Amino acid sequence: MSSSPNSNQSSSPPIARTSIIGTGTIGASWAALFLAHGLEVVLHDPGPDAEPFARAFITQAWPALVTLGIAQPEIPWHALRFKADLERAVADADLVQENAPEREAFKIDLYRQLDAAAPAHAILASSTSGLHMSRLQSQCAHPERCVIGHPFNPPHLIPLVEVVGGQHTSNETIERTMAFYRQVGKRPIRINKEVSGHVANRLQAAIWREAVYLAAQGVASVEDIDTAITEGPGVRWAIFGPHMTFNLGGGQGGMAHFLDHFSGPMKSWWDDLGEAPLDETTREILIRGLTEESRGRNIQALAQERDDMLLRVLEAKRGSHQ
Numbered sequence: 001m002s003s004s005p006n007s008n009q010s011s012s013p014p015i016a017r018t019s020i021i022g023t024g025t026i027g028a029s030w031a032a033l034f035l036a037h038g039l040e041v042v043l044h045d046p047g048p049d050a051e052p053f054a055r056a057f058i059t060q061a062w063p064a065l066v067t068l069g070i071a072q073p074e075i076p077w078h079a080l081r082f083k084a085d086l087e088r089a090v091a092d093a094d095l096v097q098e099n100a101p102e103r104e105a106f107k108i109d110l111y112r113q114l115d116a117a118a119p120a121h122a123i124l125a126s127s128t129s130g131l132h133m134s135r136l137q138s139q140c141a142h143p144e145r146c147v148i149g150h151p152f153n154p155p156h157l158i159p160l161v162e163v164v165g166g167q168h169t170s171n172e173t174i175e176r177t178m179a180f181y182r183q184v185g186k187r188p189i190r191i192n193k194e195v196s197g198h199v200a201n202r203l204q205a206a207i208w209r210e211a212v213y214l215a216a217q218g219v220a221s222v223e224d225i226d227t228a229i230t231e232g233p234g235v236r237w238a239i240f241g242p243h244m245t246f247n248l249g250g251g252q253g254g255m256a257h258f259l260d261h262f263s264g265p266m267k268s269w270w271d272d273l274g275e276a277p278l279d280e281t282t283r284e285i286l287i288r289g290l291t292e293e294s295r296g297r298n299i300q301a302l303a304q305e306r307d308d309m310l311l312r313v314l315e316a317k318r319g320s321h322q
C-alpha cells in the first residue's frame with residue numbers, strides 16, 4: 001500500500017456531497033444513512049425501477065433511523081437527486097460509494113470511469129464483499145483515492161464497515177475514509193491485507209462450517225445448534241468479541257491465564273473441527289431443520305422478528321457508547 005501523500009487530497013474539504021452508484025439493496029440503504037446525517041446524496045443506477053425502489057427503501061428505512069436518534073422525522077428529499085449520467089452523478093462528489101453488481105471486469109471498468117469523472121479530492125469507496133481493490137483500481141489514473149468500505153446488510157443499521165485499501169491506496173485515503181464512516185455513526189475497522197471475504201465474513205464462514213458439520217453428523221438438531229449461539233456466545237459477542245471474551249474467561253489473570261489453562265484443550269478441539277460436504281444430504285438436513293425451527297413463521301415474519309430485536313440491541317449498544 002502506498003504511503004506517499006497525495007497533494008490533491010491533503011487539502012481536501014470535509015465530506016458533504018456524496019454520490020451513490022448502484023442503488024439496490026446496499027446502495028439504497030447507504031442513501032438512507034447519508035441523508036439521515038445531513039449529507040447531499042446523488043444517486044445513479046441504470047435499472048428501470050431504480051428511483052422508485054430507492055425512494056420506497058428510504059421511506060421504509062426512515063422510522064428505524066428516527067427511533068435510533070440518527071434522523072429527524074422529516075425525510076430531507078431536497079438533499080436527494082437522481083442523475084442518469086454517470087459522469088454528472090459524480091462530478092461534485094467528495095465521496096463516491098459504489099454498490100454495483102459484484103463482477104470484477106465490470107467493476108474495473110466502472111472504477112476507470114469513476115476515476116476519470118470524479119473531482120481529484122474525491123474518495124472512491126466500494127462496498128464489494130469479495131473483490132480486491134488492487135484489481136479494481138488497476139485501470140485508474142489516481143488509484144490512491146480508491147478504497148473498499150464493506151458494510152453489513154443493511155448498512156443504515158449495522159455499525160460495522162471494513163476498510164481495506166489496494167496496493168496503490170494511500171494511507172491518507174484510508175484515514176479519511178475511516179473518519180467519514182465514523183462521521184456517519186459507523187464503527188469502521190481497518191484491514192491491513194487484502195484477503196478473500198475480508199474479516200467478518202471469514203469469521204461467519206468459520207462458525208457456519210462447524211455448524212453445518214455438527215448438523216450433518218447429527219450431533220444436535222439444526223435448531224439446537226442455532227440456540228447454542230443465540231442463547232450462549234452470541235449474547236456476549238454483541239458486547240465483546242472472541243478475543244476479549246476469552247480474556248475475561250481467564251479471570252483476573254486474563255488471556256495469559258486462559259492460555260496457560262486452555263491451550264491444550266483448545267488445540268484438541270481445533271484438531272477435531274470438521275467440514276461437511278454441501279451435498280444433497282446436507283442440504284436436506286439443513287432445510288428440514290430450518291422448517292422445524294421456523295415453526296410456521298414465513299421468511300417475512302422471521303425477518304420482522306429479527307429487525308424488531310435488532311433495533312432494541314442497537315438502541316442498547318448506542319446507549320452504552322454515550
Ligand SMILES: NC(=O)c1ccc[n+]([C@@H]2O[C@H](COP(=O)([O-])OP(=O)(O)OC[C@H]3O[C@@H](n4cnc5c(N)ncnc54)[C@H](O)[C@@H]3O)[C@@H](O)[C@H]2O)c1
Pocket residue numbers: 021022023024025026027044045046047050098099100101102127128129130150151152153
Ligand atoms: N447484499 C448484501 O448483503 C451485501 C452486503 C455487503 C456488500 N455487498 C456488496 O454491495 C454491492 C451491491 O450489492 P447489492 O446486494 O446491493 O446488489 P443489488 O443487485 O441489489 O444492486 C445492484 C444495483 O446495481 C445496479 N447497476 C447495474 N449496472 C450498473 C451500472 N453500470 N452502474 C451503476 N449501477 C448499476 C443495478 O441496477 C442494481 O440496482 C456488491 O458489490 C456486493 O458485493 C452486498
